[in-house]
Amino acid sequence: MYSTLLTSLENNILTITINRPDKLNALNQQVMNDLNNVMDEVYNNAEIKSAIITGAGPKSFVAGADISEFVGSSIEEGKALAKRGQDIFFKIENAAKPIVACVNGFALGGGCELAMSCHFRLASENAKFGQPEVNLGLIPGYGGTQRLTQLIGKGRALELLMSGNMIDAATALQYGLVNYVLPQDQLLQKAKDILNTINSKAPIAVAACITAANAVCNETKNGFDVEVNEFGKCFITDDMKEGTAAFLEKRKAIFKGK
Ligand code: COA
Secondary structure, three states, X not given: OOOOEEEEEEOOEEXXXXXXXXXXXXXXXXXXXXXXXXXXXXXXXXXXXEEEEEEOOXXXXXXXXXXXXXXXXXXXXXXXHHHHHHHHHHHHHOOOOOEEEEEOOEEEOHHHHHHHHOOEEEEEOOOEEEOHHHHHOOOOOOOHHHHHHHHHOHXXXXXXXXXXXXXXXXXXXXXXXXXXXXXXXXXXXXXXXHHHHHHOOOHHHHHHHXXXXXXXXXXXXXXXXXXXXXXHHHHOOHHHHHHHHHHHOOOOOOOOOO
């Protein structure tokens, strides 16, 4: 169905594996199109409650945008490339269902940007993060200058952006770029354990958490107002009635997403 992605749906979790291991899963335009289309599937398929994005093979999550496609681009082509990438990554960030990056190796350039557009990140012990675009006379174009600064702070972000240096998984953990560092063979299971917990909660409330948290990074929105609105919307759901009743009746809530 997707020429550059492998997908498998199990326990309402869609695992999306970028599958170009011979090119370290670099993001060419076909991968970007497939990512765009798979996000439509995540948005529209009610069977899917959450998703994991990872890379094929033991070495790389995604080693960046495909540099071979950069040759000979004009200003307008460069801007269009960045805009298209940003739009696809906004689609990930703004999904109403949790999307987790399992970073199983290199997350460089567009790979680091892809991981940062996910709602949170887990890394394997061999993971390496970086924005090496300056080595190519470029800067990140898929949201990296913004999300890296938001996630790890301006000083650390600018050091990485301007030096092109990579950081290892332990440093990424210390910086708060990833939530956990695990042996590679435990990475997917840990993400699934967390998502199984999230998937057992009220879906409308889970979506509202994402909407409200994303408002922090949106200058056109007042995040506290967004929180008030989302709280109000949750307040009238069947799931809120069920959750509060179940607590008072000392039983487990059964959420229906309504
Ligand atoms: N775009 C296109 N191809 C890429 C790529 C990218 N971003 N990253 C890796 N590849 C390809 C290599 O060209 C090579 O292809 P080949 O076997 O046909 O020659 C293959 O993937 C394996 O990569 P290689 O460089 O041989 O592996 P390595 O272990 O020696 O080095 C990296 C790994 C990640 C350090 C190195 O591949 C690299 O620096 N990649 C580019 C990272 C980057 O600048 N990303 C930002 C892009 S904006």
